[in-house]
Every structure is written in structure tokens, then in C-alpha cells.
Amino acid sequence: MVRVDKKEIRRQEIVAAAQAVAARDGAEGATLRAIAAEAGMAANAVLYYFGSHAEIIAAAVHASSNRFLEKLAEAVEPDMGPTARLAAVISAGTTAGLDDDVSRILYEYWPHMLRDAGQRRIQEELTHAQERVYREIIDAGTLSGEFSPVLDPAKIARTLVAQEDGLVMDVLAGSAASGYVLDLMGSLAATLLGIKEQTLLELISARNESSPVC
Numbered sequence: 001m002v003r004v005d006k007k008e009i010r011r012q013e014i015v016a017a018a019q020a021v022a023a024r025d026g027a028e029g030a031t032l033r034a035i036a037a038e039a040g041m042a043a044n045a046v047l048y049y050f051g052s053h054a055e056i057i058a059a060a061v062h063a064s065s066n067r068f069l070e071k072l073a074e075a076v077e078p079d080m081g082p083t084a085r086l087a088a089v090i091s092a093g094t095t096a097g098l099d100d101d102v103s104r105i106l107y108e109y110w111p112h113m114l115r116d117a118g119q120r121r122i123q124e125e126l127t128h129a130q131e132r133v134y135r136e137i138i139d140a141g142t143l144s145g146e147f148s149p150v151l152d153p154a155k156i157a158r159t160l161v162a163q164e165d166g167l168v169m170d171v172l173a174g175s176a177a178s179g180y181v182l183d184l185m186g187s188l189a190a191t192l193l194g195i196k197e198q199t200l201l202e203l204i205s206a207r208n209e210s211s212p213v214c
Helices: 006-025 032-039 043-049 053-075 082-095 102-114 117-144 153-173 178-193 197-210
Strands: none
Touching (some): 006 032, 006 043, 006 053, 006 102, 032 043, 082 153, 082 178
């Protein structure tokens, strides 16, 4: 019989509460008291499971980061070719997390990495993981002859992630629509990888139509 770790379950509940408060009230609103109230606990009781408020926030951001990467992985199917994989990752990277506040939570705490080494480490790990996803696709496409990169693949991967990050912020802020952002990302990737723009955009559009994000 599998033993249930009640302490770990409670920790996960607190992390979920921190995510809920951050998504609803922002990073500044996710105080220890607010998180405890969301979890149905007293503030001092929460600190039995976590050593500090900073530790709770780090766990919440890390959990959101992991979920975002899971969404990227879920978008790709084993039989996809490099161009189809690229379309899937661009679509997921731009829209993943908008339906369940994962992206909003990550962006709420993004500025904190300027002063918080722990938050900086989490954000850097996420960025490097995103770059690896793109780099693997670029390498596969180059090897198969589908792609003809105009820059070093590592630079292209970093450029796509940086562009994606900035554009998702526009979507969250309401200053850009997902469709516009997907079109821009597709055009940029096609240009950098020497592939037919229309082909990539049609693949991205098809994925976005099957999984629309408001």
C-alpha cells in the first residue's frame, strides 16, 4: 500500500494557493497572510511547511515553470517532422499558460529576478530549457535538410525565446492579440531558418484554430 505523505500534500496545497493569489492579485498581493487565507490556514501554520514566504513563492514560480515546460512537451507528437514540431512549439510557447494563469504567474515574478537570486535562477533555468527545445528542433531540421539557418542555431534559439517572452507580455497586457503574435513569431522563425513562411504560418494557424485561446 502506497503511503500518503500528508506533509507533501499540504505543501502542494500551499503552493497552489500562492499561485492562485499571485494570478488574481499580482506578486505584491501574494503576501504570507493572503496565501495562508487562500489555503485556509493561519500564517504561522503555513511556516511549519515552508521556512519563509520567499520559499513559498520560489516553489510556486518553480511549479509554474515546470507546468509551462510540460505544455511545450505535450504539444509535440513523436511522428512530427521538424517544421510541424516548430509550429507546435511556437504555438504552445506563445499561448501555453494563458488558459490557466501559468504565464501570468511567471510574468508577475519576472522583474523580481533583478534583485532576487533565487528567482533569477528559476527564470534562467526556464529560459535555458526553452532554448534547448528550439535548438533540438533546429538541429533536426538542419540535419534533414528542411531548415537552412541564417545564423548560428544557438543564436536563433535564443532570439526566438526572447521574442516569444516579450510578445507574450503584450498578450497578457492586452496590447496584442494571440493571432498577431503567432503570425509574427512564425514569420521570424521562417526567415531565420530559411523555410517557406506560408507553410509554417498555415501549420501554426491550424493548431491555433484547434486550440483557441482568448
